Amino acid sequence: MSASDRLLTDAELKGTNLEGLHARPLRARRLLTVYVYEAPVRLWHWVTAASIVVLAVTGYLIGSPPPSLSGEASSHYQMGWIRYLHFAAAWIFSVGFVGRVIWAFMGNIYSREIFFLPLWKKEYWKDLLDEMLVYAFIKKQAKTVVGHNALARTALFFCFTLTGLFMIVTGFALYSDGTGIDSWEGRVFGWIMPWQGGDLSTHFLHHWGMWVIVLFVMIHVYTVSREDIMSRQTLISAMTNGYRNFRDDRPD
Amino acid sequence: MAVLETFYDVMRRQGISRRSFVKYCSLTAAALGLGPEFVPQIAEAMETKPRTPVLWLHGLECTCCSESFIRAAHPLVKDVILSMISLDYDDTLMASAGHQAEAILDEVMEKYHGNYILAVEGNPPLNEDGMYCIIGGKPFVDQLRRVASGAKAVISWGSCASYGCVQAARPNPTQATPVHKVILDKPIIKVPGCPPIAEVMTGVITYMQTFDRLPELDRQGRPKMFYSQRIHDKCYRRPHFDAGQYVEAFDDEGARKGYCLYKVGCKGPTTYNACSTVRWNDGVSFPIQSGHGCIGCSEDGFWDKGSWYARLQDVSGFGIEASADKVGMAAAGVVGAGLAAHAAVSALTRARYKGDDV
Numbered sequence: 001m002s003a004s005d006r007l008l009t010d011a012e013l014k015g016t017n018l019e020g021l022h023a024r025p026l027r028a029r030r031l032l033t034v035y036v037y038e039a040p041v042r043l044w045h046w047v048t049a050a051s052i053v054v055l056a057v058t059g060y061l062i063g064s065p066p067p068s069l070s071g072e073a074s075s076h077y078q079m080g081w082i083r084y085l086h087f088a089a090a091w092i093f094s095v096g097f098v099g100r101v102i103w104a105f106m107g108n109i110y111s112r113e114i115f116f117l118p119l120w121k122k123e124y125w126k127d128l129l130d131e132m133l134v135y136a137f138i139k140k141q142a143k144t145v146v147g148h149n150a151l152a153r154t155a156l157f158f159c160f161t162l163t164g165l166f167m168i169v170t171g172f173a174l175y176s177d178g179t180g181i182d183s184w185e186g187r188v189f190g191w192i193m194p195w196q197g198g199d200l201s202t203h204f205l206h207h208w209g210m211w212v213i214v215l216f217v218m219i220h221v222y223t224v225s226r227e228d229i230m231s232r233q234t235l236i237s238a239m240t241n242g243y244r245n246f247r248d249d250r251p252d
Numbered sequence: 253m254a255v256l257e258t259f260y261d262v263m264r265r266q267g268i269s270r271r272s273f274v275k276y277c278s279l280t281a282a283a284l285g286l287g288p289e290f291v292p293q294i295a296e297a298m299e300t301k302p303r304t305p306v307l308w309l310h311g312l313e314c315t316c317c318s319e320s321f322i323r324a325a326h327p328l329v330k331d332v333i334l335s336m337i338s339l340d341y342d343d344t345l346m347a348s349a350g351h352q353a354e355a356i357l358d359e360v361m362e363k364y365h366g367n368y369i370l371a372v373e374g375n376p377p378l379n380e381d382g383m384y385c386i387i388g389g390k391p392f393v394d395q396l397r398r399v400a401s402g403a404k405a406v407i408s409w410g411s412c413a414s415y416g417c418v419q420a421a422r423p424n425p426t427q428a429t430p431v432h433k434v435i436l437d438k439p440i441i442k443v444p445g446c447p448p449i450a451e452v453m454t455g456v457i458t459y460m461q462t463f464d465r466l467p468e469l470d471r472q473g474r475p476k477m478f479y480s481q482r483i484h485d486k487c488y489r490r491p492h493f494d495a496g497q498y499v500e501a502f503d504d505e506g507a508r509k510g511y512c513l514y515k516v517g518c519k520g521p522t523t524y525n526a527c528s529t530v531r532w533n534d535g536v537s538f539p540i541q542s543g544h545g546c547i548g549c550s551e552d553g554f555w556d557k558g559s560w561y562a563r564l565q566d567v568s569g570f571g572i573e574a575s576a577d578k579v580g581m582a583a584a585g586v587v588g589a590g591l592a593a594h595a596a597v598s599a600l601t602r603a604r605y606k607g608d609d610v
């Protein structure tokens with residue numbers, strides 16, 4: 001334990017908002033808090049998370065529609081609504097994605113982390129290995145990080161950023177089936193389908209992309225919760241209020 | 253042959269009245285999606301322009317394109333177009349055969365060099381130097397290259413010429429190759445379908461003959477006037493699709509009620525063709541109307557895209573075949589179990605370190 005994160009004494013609470021309380025049972029310490037995820041990133045994160053849930057559920061239903069309805073066709077619009085929700089969420093997701101790219105140029109350095117991997121830095125590889133060892137229960141704890149840890153960053157880059165981009169590109173290509181080959185979607189993204197071997201192949205790959213993202217989200221939610229409890233810093237509150245608290249301030 | 257006749261001359265020679273000729277022009281304008289003001293333009297072109305000869309070659313194929321073509325709904329269209337074409341060269345339709353036929357080919361090629369249209373049905377196999385398809389003692393690919401060299405434009409009839417079709421399906425032992433991958437220096441119009449609809453074929457030829465230019469093509473080289481919308485976009489069962497009313501099995505209530513065939517593998521949502529508007533056999537019907545899903549015959553590689561009765565292709569590997577969703581669910585199950593186990597171990601290790609105050 002380094003000197004700076006030692007427990008405080010009653011005397012040291014004097015002159016603070018905790019004056020008069022006993023320091024010991026509170027395990028009072030002085031630690032650093034950093035502002036890491038700026039408001040646009042946080043807002044974007046939760047909007048994206050919600051839109052992905054809608055996209056995955058409606059996308060799955062587009063592929064495997066619910067049991068057939070009976071009665072007049074004119075009294076239902078079930079698949080119509082499913083597709084409508086998919087496209088509405090797709091627009092929110094896509095506009096958000098573009099906005100997030102723009103924010104990467106305006107925000108702090110941590111806002112750029114999910115868009116590239118510092119493969120040329122030895123430190124990145126070392127941190128990546130360290131995190132893996134922690135997840136394999138070989139190492140007890142990894143170093144503290146302000147932004148994403150190397151393993152998280154790698155997973156985010158491949159399973160979210162690249163896969164998300166892939167979903168947008170293939171999604172808008174499929175969208176041009178409906179809006180027509182002369183629509184802007186058709187002009188900008190229409191080439192994807194012949195390039196991937198046809199319309200059906202694009203459906204197939206777009207469908208697979210969903211499973212990549214679903215698996216990512218499962219792991220993501222587990223790891224952020226786990227890290228939030230077990231690592232040397234907080235995560236979930238960092239993504240809600242922007243501030244990351246460190247649980248100790250030992251140098252690594 | 254080889255006199256510079258106009259279309260009108262040919263038609264009159266075929267005993268077609270002036271009245272029928274004008275009717276034909278209006279019909280053509282309508283089929284091509286042109287307004288009535290184009291009718292006189294078409295008529296004039298046909299009366300004054302020397303007709304463009306068409307040479308029709310056959311490679312690896314089943315000849316279904318020709319079969320479709322000669323059944324063009326409007327008899328006039330068929331007569332006119334057929335007489336325009338078979339006059340020149342089409343080894344399955346023309347009267348002459350053998351050396352005589354080949355001589356005609358050479359003659360037309362020479363006389364109309366740079367002016368004739370080459371229509372290709374089927375495709376050339378490239379394996380073993382093209383020996384899998386021999387025409388007049390020589391590999392078809394040689395004939396194709398030779399005739400294409402003097403052509404103004406090339407029409408790829410059907411899915412064989414456009415994409416490869418069944419003979420190019422995996423593993424494609426003869427290396428059957430679509431025309432556009434062999435002929436690289438000519439404008440190519442793809443008219444895919446197995447076979448293409450007769451009215452689409454005659455429409456394309458008539459357009460080219462009348463306006464002396466290629467129809468507007470899409471990114472893949474298909475005429476936009478017939479291939480810019482999917483079967484699904486104009487399918488009369490579409491309201492059932494949007495409503496969520498599907499045939500679940502071919503003998504269920506939904507099938508009797510004519511619900512949407514999406515769940516039994518209809519490829520209408522991924523197939524660009526004119527079947528749901530033009531239909532087949534004089535507009536009598538088309539597959540979906542008779543209760544079977546579209547198989548996507550006018551799309552690239554439709555033989556290799558999985559079952560005709562499943563929406564998406566299965567994935568195979570490790571000796572099993574399964575749908576994307578089955579594999580995905582299994583993977584999610586494994587990952588879920590893995591995470592639960594990881595969480596349990598994490599909790600245990602943490603419990604052990606409790607005293608550390610970290």
Ligand code: HEM
Binds near residue numbers: 050114
């Ligand atoms: C569909 C669901 C989700 C998606 C696609 C998603 C995606 C992402 C992405 C892309 C980031 C990186 C943010 C950036 O640097 O710009 C991130 C970070 C984060 N997400 Fe999510 N997320 C999802 C759901 C959740 C949920 C349900 C939680 C909470 C339990 C959560 C908690 C976090 C946290 C705490 C971080 C910060 C991680 C760190 O500090 O390294 N996410 N998420």
Ligand code: HEM
Binds near residue numbers: 064093171203
């Ligand atoms: C992460 C995001 C996304 C997920 C998980 C997702 C998932 C899916 C799935 C599973 C399907 C069904 C594929 C099939 O079986 O044929 C689908 C279809 C589709 N998606 Fe997405 N999608 C996403 C993003 C997008 C985006 C950004 C667009 C852009 C507009 C889009 C447009 C479409 C279209 C047009 C279809 C075809 C609908 C139809 O055939 O009627 N998707 N999506």
Ligand code: SF4
Binds near residue numbers: 484513521
């Ligand atoms: S039957 Fe086929 S083409 Fe018609 S609406 Fe259903 S899926 Fe679309």
Ligand code: SF4
Binds near residue numbers: 483
């Ligand atoms: S309905 Fe589909 S499979 Fe049938 S002919 Fe038309 S495009 Fe081909």
